[in-house]
Amino acid sequence: MVINDFLAADMRKQMQADGYDLLDEFHAASKVGARFIGWDHTGYDFSSRSEAHDFKIANVKRRNGMAPLLLPEPSLVDARLDDLRTRRKSTRRFRRSSVCLRNLGTLLNHGYGFATDDRRSVPSGGGVYPLELYVIALNVTGLPTGTYHYLPHEHALERCGSDDSQPTLAQALDGAFDEGQAGFPAFHIVVTAAFIRNVYKYGLRGYRLCLLEAGHVVHAIILASLALDLGSLPNLNFYDASMDRFLDIDGVTESVLYMCSVGESE
Numbered sequence: 001m002v003i004n005d006f007l008a009a010d011m012r013k014q015m016q017a018d019g020y021d022l023l024d025e026f027h028a029a030s031k032v033g034a035r036f037i038g039w040d041h042t043g044y045d046f047s048s049r050s051e052a053h054d055f056k057i058a059n060v061k062r063r064n065g066m067a068p069l070l071l072p073e074p075s076l077v078d079a080r081l082d083d084l085r086t087r088r089k090s091t092r093r094f095r096r097s098s099v100c101l102r103n104l105g106t107l108l109n110h111g112y113g114f115a116t117d118d119r120r121s122v123p124s125g126g127g128v129y130p131l132e133l134y135v136i137a138l139n140v141t142g143l144p145t146g147t148y149h150y151l152p153h154e155h156a157l158e159r160c161g162s163d164d165s166q167p168t169l170a171q172a173l174d175g176a177f178d179e180g181q182a183g184f185p186a187f188h189i190v191v192t193a194a195f196i197r198n199v200y201k202y203g204l205r206g207y208r209l210c211l212l213e214a215g216h217v218v219h220a221i222i223l224a225s226l227a228l229d230l231g232s233l234p235n236l237n238f239y240d241a242s243m244d245r246f247l248d249i250d251g252v253t254e255s256v257l258y259m260c261s262v263g264e265s266e
């Protein structure tokens with residue numbers, strides 16, 4: 001038995017001993033099969049689907065009333081895919097230096113913004129776009145330190161009303177960036193999902209879509225960072241409930257999924 005099989009069998013035994021086989025349950029709930037076509041159970045009427053309806057449920061996070069800060073036009077990122085592929089690696093130490101607002105905006109645009117007037121940079125199941133991007137700005141030229149929500153349609157940021165004090169952030173990050181052990185990223189981009197936007201249309205499979213789409217977003221940010229000579233770290237090292245509190249979201253209708261830390265590499 002190869003070691004991975006052994007570990008999987010061991011883990012499975014433990015899960016069964018706990019009375020759950022969460023892995024199976026979790027994944028089975030997101031499956032679609034021959035006897036289960038049409039996602040009828042969702043209440044979504046595919047026969048009368050309309051782009052207008054899809055658009056209404058898409059990207060519905062309301063602005064919080066704070067005046068949005070328009071971001072500079074994204075820079076043109078000119079890079080060879082093959083070069084990015086060979087240079088890609090996770091940054092383990094960030095230099096203590098700032099990143100300009102235009103570069104931050106470029107990454108947000110690549111991650112979840114619009115590539116043309118009506119097409120986003122990344123794909124989304126059914127074009128629903130259930131994700132939200134937040135920026136925890138630590139060292140961005142032209143942007144006060146704080147937490148912001150990205151508005152893709154306006155290519156703008158709105159300040160969040162969250163408690164964005166450094167101790168609360170350090171708690172949410174489990175001290176991962178304390179005392180400069182990993183250096184000093186200029187900002188974190190946090191990806192959350194407003195699950196209902198997908199679940200409304202795709203039922204429990206919508207949950208799987210949210211996870212997959214977060215991967216598209218962070219990978220686009222990683223590649224664009226490299227093209228701008230910035231380092232990035234895909235990062236799951238946070239406490240979910242603390243991060244949700246930090247972002248002032250409820251953790252149920254919207255919850256944190258993923259994060260990407262960005263800055264100059266040492």
Ligand SMILES: Cc1cc2nc3c(=O)[nH]c(=O)nc-3n(C[C@H](O)[C@H](O)[C@H](O)COP(=O)(O)O)c2cc1C
Pocket residue numbers: 088089090091233234235236237238
């Ligand atoms: C979903 C995901 C979550 C990750 N979370 C962390 C993390 O919390 N902390 C960390 O140091 N690295 C994290 N990483 C980076 C991986 O450790 C890294 O990609 C792996 O060691 C391979 O190294 P490379 O990216 O330099 O090729 C994460 C990567 C992925 C894809």
